Amino acid sequence: MLTRLNLLLLLAVIGSALYLVHFEYTARQLYTEMHRAEQETRRIELDFERLQLEKRAQATPLRVEKLAREQLKMRTATPAITQYVRPDGSVIPAVAPPPPTTPPTGRPASAAAGSAARSQR
Numbered sequence: 001m002l003t004r005l006n007l008l009l010l011l012a013v014i015g016s017a018l019y020l021v022h023f024e025y026t027a028r029q030l031y032t033e034m035h036r037a038e039q040e041t042r043r044i045e046l047d048f049e050r051l052q053l054e055k056r057a058q059a060t061p062l063r064v065e066k067l068a069r070e071q072l073k074m075r076t077a078t079p080a081i082t083q084y085v086r087p088d089g090s091v092i093p094a095v096a097p098p099p100p101t102t103p104p105t106g107r108p109a110s111a112a113a114g115s116a117a118r119s120q121r
Contacts, residue, residue, distance in 0.1 A: 068074040075081075084092040 086092060
């Protein structure tokens with residue numbers, strides 16, 4: 001009877017030892033997988049930060065304006081080329097820029113303005 005009990009206890013110890021080894025092996029696999037996932041997370045976060053930095057660098061106003069001019073053939077809006085549309089769909093004509101004032105010949109513009117101011121006194 002004692003031998004059967006010893007044999008049964010020996011099988012229980014061996015069984016629990018095998019279960020413990022299997023449990024430790026599974027825990028190590030999970031820990032390794034978790035460590036890989038954390039490394040991947042760090043790598044993705046670094047890529048995201050790098051891409052955000054590149055995005056900010058690509059979206060500077062000067063670069064956008066340069067690309068709009070060169071690739072899209074766009075130009076800055078001026079009153080001479082701006083058209084306004086009324087709610088009924090009719091177009092308000094563009095405002096032409098005022099013609100440049102030319103001073104009388106022989107005198108610079110500042111001298112002409114000064115003499116005009118003196119003559120009004």
